[in-house]
Amino acid sequence: MAKLGRMHARWVWLGMAVLLVWVALKPVTLPMRISPATQHFYDVIAGLPKGSIILVGASMGPGELSSVGPMVTAVAHQAFSRGLRLAVFDPNWDQGPTIVGNLIAQVAAQMGKKYGVDWINLGFKAGGAATLELAERNLSQAARGVDANGAPLSSFPIMKDLPALDHAHLGAVFALSVGSPGAPDFWLPYLTQRINVPLLVGPIDSYVPNYEPFVASGQFAAMLDGSRGAAQYESLLHYQGGATQAADGQTMAALYAVLLIVLGNLGYFAERRLRARPGRREARA
Amino acid sequence: MASWIAATKAAATKAPAGLLLSGSAVSFVAIAVFGILVWLMVSRARSGQALRPIRRLTALDAIDEVIGRSTEMGQPVHYTMGLQGITDSGTIASLPVLGYVAGQCARYDTRLIQTSNDPIVYALVCEIIQQAYLEAGRPEAYNPDDVRFLTQTQFAYTAGVFEVLQRERPGAQVLFGDFFGEALMIIEAGAAVGAVQIGATQDVQQVPFFVAGCDYYLIGEEMYAASAYLSHDPLLTGTIVAEDLYKFLIFALIVAGVLAVNLGLPGFATFLKNV
Amino acid sequence: MRKEGPLIVMVGAALVVVIAHYITAINRTGFSTSFDNWVSVTMAVAVGLGLVGMTQVHMGNVVKRRAGFGYSILFLIVMYGFALLGLITGTGAPAFNWLFQNLDVPLGSTVFALLAFQTLSAIYRTFRFRSFEVAVFILAGVAVLVGSAPIGDFLIPHWSSLSSWLLSVPVSSGFRAVALGVYLGSFGVALRILLGLERGHLTGAR
Numbered sequence: 001m002a003k004l005g006r007m008h009a010r011w012v013w014l015g016m017a018v019l020l021v022w023v024a025l026k027p028v029t030l031p032m033r034i035s036p037a038t039q040h041f042y043d044v045i046a047g048l049p050k051g052s053i054i055l056v057g058a059s060m061g062p063g064e065l066s067s068v069g070p071m072v073t074a075v076a077h078q079a080f081s082r083g084l085r086l087a088v089f090d091p092n093w094d095q096g097p098t099i100v101g102n103l104i105a106q107v108a109a110q111m112g113k114k115y116g117v118d119w120i121n122l123g124f125k126a127g128g129a130a131t132l133e134l135a136e137r138n139l140s141q142a143a144r145g146v147d148a149n150g151a152p153l154s155s156f157p158i159m160k161d162l163p164a165l166d167h168a169h170l171g172a173v174f175a176l177s178v179g180s181p182g183a184p185d186f187w188l189p190y191l192t193q194r195i196n197v198p199l200l201v202g203p204i205d206s207y208v209p210n211y212e213p214f215v216a217s218g219q220f221a222a223m224l225d226g227s228r229g230a231a232q233y234e235s236l237l238h239y240q241g242g243a244t245q246a247a248d249g250q251t252m253a254a255l256y257a258v259l260l261i262v263l264g265n266l267g268y269f270a271e272r273r274l275r276a277r278p279g280r281r282e283a284r285a
Numbered sequence: 286m287a288s289w290i291a292a293t294k295a296a297a298t299k300a301p302a303g304l305l306l307s308g309s310a311v312s313f314v315a316i317a318v319f320g321i322l323v324w325l326m327v328s329r330a331r332s333g334q335a336l337r338p339i340r341r342l343t344a345l346d347a348i349d350e351v352i353g354r355s356t357e358m359g360q361p362v363h364y365t366m367g368l369q370g371i372t373d374s375g376t377i378a379s380l381p382v383l384g385y386v387a388g389q390c391a392r393y394d395t396r397l398i399q400t401s402n403d404p405i406v407y408a409l410v411c412e413i414i415q416q417a418y419l420e421a422g423r424p425e426a427y428n429p430d431d432v433r434f435l436t437q438t439q440f441a442y443t444a445g446v447f448e449v450l451q452r453e454r455p456g457a458q459v460l461f462g463d464f465f466g467e468a469l470m471i472i473e474a475g476a477a478v479g480a481v482q483i484g485a486t487q488d489v490q491q492v493p494f495f496v497a498g499c500d501y502y503l504i505g506e507e508m509y510a511a512s513a514y515l516s517h518d519p520l521l522t523g524t525i526v527a528e529d530l531y532k533f534l535i536f537a538l539i540v541a542g543v544l545a546v547n548l549g550l551p552g553f554a555t556f557l558k559n560v
Numbered sequence: 561m562r563k564e565g566p567l568i569v570m571v572g573a574a575l576v577v578v579i580a581h582y583i584t585a586i587n588r589t590g591f592s593t594s595f596d597n598w599v600s601v602t603m604a605v606a607v608g609l610g611l612v613g614m615t616q617v618h619m620g621n622v623v624k625r626r627a628g629f630g631y632s633i634l635f636l637i638v639m640y641g642f643a644l645l646g647l648i649t650g651t652g653a654p655a656f657n658w659l660f661q662n663l664d665v666p667l668g669s670t671v672f673a674l675l676a677f678q679t680l681s682a683i684y685r686t687f688r689f690r691s692f693e694v695a696v697f698i699l700a701g702v703a704v705l706v707g708s709a710p711i712g713d714f715l716i717p718h719w720s721s722l723s724s725w726l727l728s729v730p731v732s733s734g735f736r737a738v739a740l741g742v743y744l745g746s747f748g749v750a751l752r753i754l755l756g757l758e759r760g761h762l763t764g765a766r
Binding site: 305306313319320374377378403407408429430433434435437438439443452466469473474476494497498504508509510518520521525527528532535 | 581582583584585587602603606616620627664667668670672674675678681685686687697738740741742745746748749750751752753757758
Binding site: 009061062204210 | 368
């Protein structure tokens with residue numbers, strides 16, 4: 001019994017791998033309850049006037065694609081279906097705009113939306129807060145006059161309606177947040193708080209509790225609760241995306257974790273009992 | 286929602302261009318008050334007035350112990366300061382600790398392996414470790430190959446640290462800086478090779494992982510006190526005292542807000558909320 | 561002067577950036593943007609420095625035929641190959657983008673996915689009922705873990721509400737307290753640097 005508490009990590013990982021492969025081959029897809037937070041996120045986007053532009057803050061790296069990628073796809077679905085437009089930009093995360101741009105391009109192709117008219121990828125433009133502050137006055141200058149592929153911004157109709165990241169031209173900001181700089185330490189203080197525009201946040205799971213105070217205080221207009229929120233959001237939009245598929249894996253991992261806690265503690269208490277026997281203690285010493 | 290947007294748009298267009306940038310007045314006042322407190326406490330320390338000492342921080346006291354353990358086992362010490370660049374407060378707080386660890390490793394004749402994620406930090410780390418070996422009187426023991434810039438990409442860096450831990454099998458690992466999703470992976474990889482681990486991060490989300498996974502840990506702001514704690518410099522201690530006083534001030538404002546709401550003083554409560 | 565020079569540059573630059581962040585008139589001059597361009601240039605030079613360091617280490621591995629030197633050869637080929645491709649074709653080119661999407665993104669996602677495995681082994685290794693505090697930690701963890709997955713509501717109706725409550729009330733209260741200390745601590749570090757009290761980041765010699 002004591003051995004149950006001393007299993008090598010590789011057996012723990014193997015068990016997880018088997019379970020994940022199993023749910024990937026045989027999906028269960030349990031029903032989901034939509035939380036008020038997810039419903040509110042949906043409502044904020046639904047409440048934006050037609051033609052509004054949402055800035056997508058692509059603060060992410062390749063590693064977080066599976067966590068926040070489905071959120072981007074879902075937001076693009078809702079935005080395009082309501083006649084809203086999207087602009088991707090980030091002055092901190094060099095790989096984020098390329099990844100987010102590719103995700104939005106897929107949705108745009110499915111929904112017949114045109115690049116440069118319905119959405120644009122301004123790419124990564126180095127400079128952090130200073131670039132963002134410049135973008136608040138002159139977006140074209142902050143983006144060095146070109147989009148992510150080096151094409152001149154003057155050739156895109158959408159840019160006529162977005163000369164600056166300010167209150168008059170932006171409907172909302174949807175910021176991904178997977179680390180620092182992220183929503184609370186970058187997009188909030190350097191943009192949305194200064195220009196009074198609602199900030200929608202898409203964080204990875206572990207950031208959800210830390211961001212709750214920002215939602216409670218109203219500094220974040222709405223937030224998706226990590227992958228759980230993303231799966232609920234997909235459910236609200238009536239399609240099964242990456243987050244819905246991942247929900248089965250999450251269920252398995254949660255149950256497996258509980259099993260591991262039970263096994264570990266059975267082993268722990270068995271070992272304590274063994275150690276409590278006088279003969280054993282001497283033998284081990 | 287639409288009405289909220291309209292109301293805030295109207296407020297923004299009406300706001301006049303003042304001396305301070307719109308939306309920054311509160312943080313300006315907050316920084317100014319804090320600056321005054323720091324100045325007062327540092328002045329007190331300069332004039333020789335006694336300040337309260339910093340309480341015991343077990344994780345920092347354990348540094349010598351874990352280096353000693355590595356020395357006895359003939360294994361190296363691995364030091365990582367996470368992912369951020371030199372502008373990050375966690376990285377800045379980590380550098381004096383690295384200097385201390387490097388100095389102790391030089392004295393104990395224990396190999397120190399340091400891995401960096403940022404090229405500027407890497408350049409600085411080379412300088413700091415070399416300086417520490419020089420001050421310990423063992424400049425010849427400094428090995429530039431043990432100070433490594435791995436990559437700027439988060440998970441590629443993590444994979445690089447795995448490789449270092451598996452190949453070098455350190456007896457101790459110090460994680461001191463700003464960590465994100467890679468924190469638990471590095472801690473687990475350290476545990477798998479049997480390293481005793483000291484962790485400190487200001488990233489609140491990672492604190493539970495440090496508490497669960499490391500043998501010794503500092504929580505949040507404790508790491509900022511490290512340089513004052515290790516150097517016993519009264520001027521640095523003065524700034525820590527100022528932080529505590531400022532915390533009392535914020536606590537008083539929170540209590541005042543709670544009382545104002547519950548005693549039916551909406552004016553004061555609204556003022557605090559707007560602040 | 562070895563320490564004072566960098567200190568003067570740093571304090572001067574910090575003051576300009578801080579003032580430009582708050583004072584409207586100075587902010588609108590765009591002065592801080594020039595500073596930022598300098599930072600970008602410095603970063604580019606520093607990346608070059610990292611490149612030199614990496615080349616030295618891995619070339620050393622190859623020349624001295626250290627264990628696993630084949631990986632060092634592979635590393636050097638990929639590093640210089642990717643850099644040259646980016647320089648020649650530009651980062652927006654289809655070939656560069658293809659490599660990025662099909663090499664960088666899946667490799668990054670793969671290592672990130674390891675987090676799930678490492679979390680489970682950490683849970684198994686550390687979640688032991690050693691004391692009352694740890695018991696509370698474990699029970700709260702299980703409540704949030706299961707409540708965050710769809711299975712939570714399936715097993716017990718409104719389990720997810722309990723999980724949300726735990727996250728938004730007790731957990732976020734604790735986080736606020738720690739975060740408050742962290743923000744003040746960061747302020748403290750920034751001020752110590754501005755006042756020239758903290759110099760460890762210049763030489764680590766404090």
